[in-house]
Amino acid sequence: MNNRPMQALRRVAGIVPLPGRVPLALRSLTADRARLLRSVSGIAFAVLLMLFQFGAQKAFIDSSLEVVRALDADLVLMNPQKNRFGTKAPFPREQLVQAAAVDGVQSAHPLYAEWSRSMWKNPDTGLWFKVQVLAFDPDKPVLRIPEVEAARHALRTPDTVLVDSRGRRFLGFPGAGGGSELSLRRVRVIGTFPLGPDFLIDGTVIMSDRTFLNTFLPSGGVTAAGSRPSKVEFGLIKLAADADLETVRARLRAALPNTVNILTKGELEAIEQAYQSRMAPVGPVFNIGVVIGFLVGMLIAYQILYADLSDQLGQYATLKAMGYSNGFLVRTVVEQSLAYGVVGYVPAWILANALFWVVAWVTLLPLGISLHLTLLTLALTLLMCGVSGLIAVRRILRTDPAEVF
Amino acid sequence: MSSSAASAPWAVRVDNVNHHFGDGETRTQVLFDNTLHVEAGKLVIMTGPSGSGKSTLLTLIGALRTVQEGELTLLGRSLHGLGPKDLMMVRRGIGFIFQMHNLFDALSAYENVRMAMELVGTPPGEMRKRGTEILERLGLGQRMDYKPKALSGGQRQRVAVARALVNRPKLILADEPTAALDKDSSHIVMGLLRELADEGSTILMVTHDNRILDAADRIVSMVDGRISSDVDLRESLVICEFLHSIEMFRHLTGAEVTFVAERMRQRRCAAGQPIVRVGEEGKEFFLIRSGRVSVDLSDKGLPPVALGQGDFFGERALITGDHRAATVTAEEDCLLYVLDEAAFQAAIQKSPKFHDQLLQIYFQRQ
Numbered sequence: 001m002n003n004r005p006m007q008a009l010r011r012v013a014g015i016v017p018l019p020g021r022v023p024l025a026l027r028s029l030t031a032d033r034a035r036l037l038r039s040v041s042g043i044a045f046a047v048l049l050m051l052f053q054f055g056a057q058k059a060f061i062d063s064s065l066e067v068v069r070a071l072d073a074d075l076v077l078m079n080p081q082k083n084r085f086g087t088k089a090p091f092p093r094e095q096l097v098q099a100a101a102v103d104g105v106q107s108a109h110p111l112y113a114e115w116s117r118s119m120w121k122n123p124d125t126g127l128w129f130k131v132q133v134l135a136f137d138p139d140k141p142v143l144r145i146p147e148v149e150a151a152r153h154a155l156r157t158p159d160t161v162l163v164d165s166r167g168r169r170f171l172g173f174p175g176a177g178g179g180s181e182l183s184l185r186r187v188r189v190i191g192t193f194p195l196g197p198d199f200l201i202d203g204t205v206i207m208s209d210r211t212f213l214n215t216f217l218p219s220g221g222v223t224a225a226g227s228r229p230s231k232v233e234f235g236l237i238k239l240a241a242d243a244d245l246e247t248v249r250a251r252l253r254a255a256l257p258n259t260v261n262i263l264t265k266g267e268l269e270a271i272e273q274a275y276q277s278r279m280a281p282v283g284p285v286f287n288i289g290v291v292i293g294f295l296v297g298m299l300i301a302y303q304i305l306y307a308d309l310s311d312q313l314g315q316y317a318t319l320k321a322m323g324y325s326n327g328f329l330v331r332t333v334v335e336q337s338l339a340y341g342v343v344g345y346v347p348a349w350i351l352a353n354a355l356f357w358v359v360a361w362v363t364l365l366p367l368g369i370s371l372h373l374t375l376l377t378l379a380l381t382l383l384m385c386g387v388s389g390l391i392a393v394r395r396i397l398r399t400d401p402a403e404v405f
Numbered sequence: 406m407s408s409s410a411a412s413a414p415w416a417v418r419v420d421n422v423n424h425h426f427g428d429g430e431t432r433t434q435v436l437f438d439n440t441l442h443v444e445a446g447k448l449v450i451m452t453g454p455s456g457s458g459k460s461t462l463l464t465l466i467g468a469l470r471t472v473q474e475g476e477l478t479l480l481g482r483s484l485h486g487l488g489p490k491d492l493m494m495v496r497r498g499i500g501f502i503f504q505m506h507n508l509f510d511a512l513s514a515y516e517n518v519r520m521a522m523e524l525v526g527t528p529p530g531e532m533r534k535r536g537t538e539i540l541e542r543l544g545l546g547q548r549m550d551y552k553p554k555a556l557s558g559g560q561r562q563r564v565a566v567a568r569a570l571v572n573r574p575k576l577i578l579a580d581e582p583t584a585a586l587d588k589d590s591s592h593i594v595m596g597l598l599r600e601l602a603d604e605g606s607t608i609l610m611v612t613h614d615n616r617i618l619d620a621a622d623r624i625v626s627m628v629d630g631r632i633s634s635d636v637d638l639r640e641s642l643v644i645c646e647f648l649h650s651i652e653m654f655r656h657l658t659g660a661e662v663t664f665v666a667e668r669m670r671q672r673r674c675a676a677g678q679p680i681v682r683v684g685e686e687g688k689e690f691f692l693i694r695s696g697r698v699s700v701d702l703s704d705k706g707l708p709p710v711a712l713g714q715g716d717f718f719g720e721r722a723l724i725t726g727d728h729r730a731a732t733v734t735a736e737e738d739c740l741l742y743v744l745d746e747a748a749f750q751a752a753i754q755k756s757p758k759f760h761d762q763l764l765q766i767y768f769q770r771q
Contacts, residue, residue, distance in 0.1 A: 021523060022516045024509065031511030031552075318507035321469055323497030323524055325490075401496075402469035404503050 025335035028308065029343070036343075039304040043344030044351070046297025047381050051352040053293050054373055057286035059365040061276045063198035066366070067134070068269050070195065071111070072144045074245060075252070076268050077235030080261045084275040085268070086115050086132065086200060090231035095260050099235055102251045104243035109140040110232035112212045120205065122172035123180040129171050132204040133182070135212030137228075142236045147193035148206055154190050155208040165192035166364055167203025185215045197364055199282060235260075294384055301388035305337055309395050314404060321401035330393050337389025341381045349374065415478070416445040416576060416607035417466055422475030424461055435461050437630045439475075445575070448598060448608040448620060453627035459611050460580065462627070466609060467578045468495040480575055497524055500574035500606075504581040506565030508553040514540060514564045515549040521568045539567045543593060558585045566594050573601060579610040583617055595620045634667060640694075641666050644742055647692055647715045654752075661752070668748040674735040685729045687722020690749045696739030701732040711736065723749050 030036060068085055077099060079089035093110065100108035112135040120131040136142045138152045151162055161182065163173040174180065178189045182205060195204050207215070213229055239248055245264070252262050263271070277283040309316065316329060349369065356367040369377075424436035436458050443449055451459045464470045465477060468484055471492070477484045479495060487495065500521075508517045518536045527535065540549050543563040553561050562585040569577060577598065583591040595617050602608050602622070610621075618624065618638075626634045644666045648654045654662060669692065674680055680691065680698060693716050700710040700718065712718060712733075722729050723746055744752070 022512060022519050024512065024520070027509070027511035027516070029511075312509070314505055314507040315509045318501075318503060319520070320493075321467070321496060321501055321503070322521060323493050323495075323499075325493060402464040402467075404505060404507060 025332050025339060028312065028332075028336055029339050035308070039308075039340060040344045040347065042300040042304055043297065043340055043381075043385065044348040046293060046300050046384070047345050047348035047377065048352055048355075049293035049296060050290055050380060051348060051369065051373070051377050052355065053286055053289035054377060055352065055356055055367055055369055057277070057283075057290070058370070058373060059360075059367045060199050060282060060286060061273050062366050063196060064200070064272055064276055065269055066195055066198070067132075067204070068265060068272055070143050070145050071234070071236060071265060071268075072142055072238070073109075073236035073265060074239045075237040075249060076263050076265060077108075077237065077252075077256075077260050078233070078263065078268075080259065082261075082271075084272055086113075088113075088115055088233075090233050091235075091260055093228065093230055093232050095256055096232055096235040098255055099237060099252055102248065102255050104240050104248035104251060105237055106240045106243075107140070107236075107238045109136065109142045109236045109238075110209070110229075111136050111142045111234040111236055112209055112229055113233040114212070114216050115201075117183055117216060118205070119183050120171055120173075120203070121181040122170065123174060123178065124172045125170075127170075129202060131167070131171065131182075132201045133207065133212065133216075134204060135207045135209050137209045142234075143206070145193045145195070147191060151191040151193075155206075155211070157190070158208075158214065159185065159187050159211055160190045160207070161187045161211065162191045162193050162206040163189050164195045164197075164204040166194045166196040168197050168364060171203045173203060183215055187211070187215075196366060199276075199365075237262075294380060297381070297384045298388050301337065301340060301385045302392055304340065305333065305389055305392035306395060308336070309333065309392055313396060313399055316396040317399045317401050317404045320396075320399065321404055326397055329396055330390070333393040333396070334386055334389045337385040337392075338382055341378075341385035344385075345378055345381050349377075415442050416447070416480055417441065417443040417609065418476070418478040419462070419466065420476040420478075422462070422465065422472065422477060424458075424465060424470070424473055435630050436465075439627075439630075439632050441625060441632060441635065443607055443609065443623070445607050446602055446605045447622040448602045449610065449623045449625055450618060450621040451609060451611045451625045451627065452613065453633075457627040458630040459625075459627045461630075463578055463580070463609060463611060466576075467499055467501060468492040498574055498576065500569035500572065500577040502566055502569040502577070502579035502582040504584060506561050508561055508564055508568075510553050513550045513552055514545055514556065514560075514567075517553070517564055518568045518571050521571050525572050527572070535571055536567075539571045540564070542597060543567050544590065559587060559590050562586055563590060563594065566597070570597060570601065573604070573606065575606055577601065577606055577608045577610075579608065579612075581612055581614070582610060583612065583614045588616065591616055636667060644669060644692065644694070647694075647717075650715060651717060653720070657752070665744065665748070665752045668751075669742040669744050672741045672743050674739045674741060676735055676737045678735045680733045680735060680739075680741070681719060681729050681731075683729050683732045687719060687727070687729055688746050689719055690717065690723055690744040690746075691719045691733075692717045692742040692744075694740040694742055697736040698733050698739060699736050701734065704731075720749070724753075 064085070077091070077096065079091045081089045096108050096110055099105060114133040115130070118131050118133040119128045121128050134143070138155045141149060141152055143149070148162060154160060155162070165173070167173045173192070174189050176189055176191045180187060193206065197203055209228060217229055239245060249262050256262070277287065319329065353369055356369065359365070360367040419439055419441040422436055422439045423434060425432050425434050427433050439462060451463065453459045465472055466479065468479070468487070471487070472485050480498070482495065484492070484495065509520070512520070515536050518540060519532055522532045522535065537546070537549065540546060543566060545560060545563055545567070548556060548560060553564070556564065562582070566582055569579070583594055586594060591614070598608055599620055621638050624636045624638055625632055641663070645662045648662050648665055654665065657665070683701070683704065693712055693714055695714055697711055697713045698718070700712060702709060718733055721727065
């Protein structure tokens with residue numbers, strides 16, 4: 001078998017020394033344990049900074065996507081003025097009725113929501129807090145949350161609600177059988193569901209459309225029949241089994257005025273993500289944090305490598321004098337840099353996981369390190385160390401081998 | 406005493422090399438018109454005070470610097486005009502022993518030596534064998550897996566020597582290779598270098614270690630950027646012995662004999678070639694290193710006199726100021742050592758009785 005391509009790959013990758021070669025980079029890395037510990041701590045700190053920024057950013061976005069992901073729909077209708085899920089901008093119910101009549105649409109269910117007037121009273125402390133309220137017709141399910149699905153028929157009873165079991169503790173959400181007040185209206189908790197807070201919402205309450213009507217629209221905003229709100233926040237469209245999504249969307253576009261947006265769930269998620277990462281005040285802070293983490297890491301890695309190389313300047317100059325090429329020296333230093341990256345990454349990853357576990361427990365945010373995040377931060381770490389190595393190696397490339405004589 | 410044969414197999418040939426440091430107004434010349442030819446298999450010691458230019462000359466010979474002016478040829482390859490990459494390739498064939506041995510602290514003694522073997526593509530199976538062999542030879546068989554920090558200064562220096570010599574290079578450049586070594590270690594290292602020289606490697610060594618001078622074939626001294634003397638040590642010893650056996654030089658001290666020997670120049674003469682002719686003005690004194698010559702005394706009705714190794718001629722005309730009294734012809738290819746008139750007269754002045762002694766000798770030969 002021809003091993004040359006593999007050998008060439010290893011040489012290019014610079015991570016694994018060729019068989020039969022003195023592993024100079026690896027030996028240099030481990031020669032001085034105290035120095036190794038110092039160096040790895042520095043790099044691990046930078047990696048931890050990046051991991052935490054990325055992890056927090058992901059949690060920030062993921063937490064706001066939980067509710068979108070829970071929607072049971074193929075297409076979502078909403079007011080184009082909405083720049084995110086949690087912005088109040090309803091559209092007329094008639095348009096949802098029109099949508100239901102379009103060929104290929106199996107069902108078109110309304111979802112009502114309230115974010116600004118929905119004040120929850122902690123039954124233990126008596127303090128009032130803003131919560132997210134979602135409401136739907138119990139006969140027309142719209143959420144893919146098993147606990148909600150199981151309790152939806154019980155919600156027909158007026159003034160009954162489900163509360164978020166992962167809501168923030170200060171809300172004092174009671175379990176089934178408990179009670180409190182929502183926007184000055186007495187409600188009874190008949191069950192819980194796990195959704196969790198995000199950076200803007202501390203907890204969610206789910207109720208029937210009738211309870212919603214009684215709580216938030218007691219004197220108006222109802223249909224002619226008076227039993228339903230006249231405006232809906234979202235229209236959740238489910239397609240017939242054999243219907244093509246784009247075809248139905250085109251039909252809906254033709255049937256509805258352009259005051260309604262027709263989105264897939266993926267598009268709605270993208271809008272939410274874009275808002276959180278670009279428009280929300282905290283979003284760009286995370287991006288800056290990642291960049292700072294990367295730059296700090298690069299600076300730390302560069303200083304570590306520069307100090308290492310300065311200590312070994314004579315040795316490297318000797319290698320040059322002996323006839324080793326600049327390419328070999330660059331490869332060796334980059335190998336050492338990448339090895340620093342890998343060695344620094346492992347403890348940082350473990351520490352970040354531990355840290356996230358604690359922070360998630362305190363904040364109830366979905367903090368964690370996914371495989372994608374692991375690979376992304378590892379790649380950034382290797383890039384950070386590799387670039388630092390390339391900058392630092394100039395120190396030995398400038399060395400005059402004649403000076404060692 | 407300098408060698409001047411034209412067709413010798415030179416391993417190192419330095420011709421009229423000048424070198425400058427700095428640019429513009431700070432440009433300073435550090436080497437001045439240096440010429441040095443070293444045959445393959447010679448061990449040459451370079452001496453001179455600090456700043457005399459010996460290290461600079463060695464770095465030029467070692468392809469560590471670019472030749473600015475003059476011609477420098479290593480093992481038949483001219484270094485003139487070579488770029489950094491070509492110089493790097495040249496360096497791979499040279500064994501360097503640095504005073505600051507600069508071993509990699511992270512690598513064991515064996516791995517440091519192995520770095521040199523990897524450079525020239527030694528097969529992996531060979532490396533352990535050769536590395537072990539040379540480290541054992543240098544008394545480090547039990548220290549092969551030790552890191553430099555666990556070795557003494559002398560042991561580290563020996564590892565550096567092993568690294569330089571393991572490939573048995575054709576050219577070895579050494580800077581104070583025995584400075585950190587005790588007498589026994591120094592003896593081992595010099596023995597190894599001598600062995601390599603005997604196998605055909607050429608060794609140029611900067612040293613101030615008097616203990617190893619006797620291992621040298623030549624001693625080149627530099628002062629102020631110039632080669633001030635270039636002595637073929639073995640040849641010089643032979644010539645001194647020849648000179649000392651001559652009656653007229655017998656009373657000179659060792660230093661005075663050396664003074665005379667250092668001023669003698671080699672000259673080769675082919676068989677049948679006249680060396681001096683009767684009636685010529687006498688300008689040189691001749692000592693026969695090898696071969697035979699015939700002194701024609703036919704005008705005096707005498708048979709020719711044959712002279713061989715260790716014999717001399719030509720002194721009479723220098724002493725008396727007369728013209729040559731006989732023609733001398735090479736009977737076979739000869740190597741002669743020649744002392745010019747000025748140096749001969751200087752040698753005479755070293756001893757007040759010298760002139761009389763020589764006259765007496767001259768008359769004894771009549």
